[in-house]
Structure formats: C-alpha cells, structure tokens
Amino acid sequence: MVAPKSWEQYKEECQPIAESKQIQILGWTGQWKGGHTKLDLLCHCGYKWDTTSINSFKCGSGCPQ
Numbered sequence: 001m002v003a004p005k006s007w008e009q010y011k012e013e014c015q016p017i018a019e020s021k022q023i024q025i026l027g028w029t030g031q032w033k034g035g036h037t038k039l040d041l042l043c044h045c046g047y048k049w050d051t052t053s054i055n056s057f058k059c060g061s062g063c064p065q
Contacts, residue, residue, distance in 0.1 A: 004034055010054050014039070021062050027052075 011025060018025050022044035029040045033057040043063040045047045052061045 007032070010035070010037075014057055017058060023063065053064065 002044060014025060018041075024042040026040040026042055026048075028037045029050045032040050035058075036053050038050050039052050039054060039057055040050045041046075041052065041057075041063075043065065045065055047065045048058060049062055049064060051064075
C-alpha cells in the first residue's frame with residue numbers, strides 16, 4: 001500500500017505550476033484531505049483566494065480574476 005502524500009510533496013508538485021502562472025502558494029486551508037485540500041493562493045495581480053483544491057490547481061485552475 002502506498003503512503004499518503006504529505007503537504008510538502010503536494011507543494012513540490014504544485015510549485016512549478018504556480019511559478020508559470022505567477023501565483024504564490026501561501027499554504028493550505030481547512031481540514032487536510034490530501035489532493036482535495038483547498039490551497040491558499042495569491043496571484044501576481046494581488047487577488048487572494050482559497051477555493052481551489054490541490055487536484056484542481058494541478059489540472060490547470062488559475063486566478064479567478
């Protein structure tokens with residue numbers, strides 16, 4: 001059985017995506033649910049949001065503004 005991924009592992013996977021979109025990953029919010037955990041994000045435009053899950057972000061979700 002494979003061990004569940006840690007926050008550090010998910011952040012490492014998401015960091016290149018964030019950098020390409022000029023988004024800063026501030027952390028995660030709410031209860032830890034692995035890939036379904038919501039990210040706390042800050043866009044280069046100044047918009048801050050926490051509604052995108054890790055899995056959605058990895059599939060291309062970006063700044064809602």
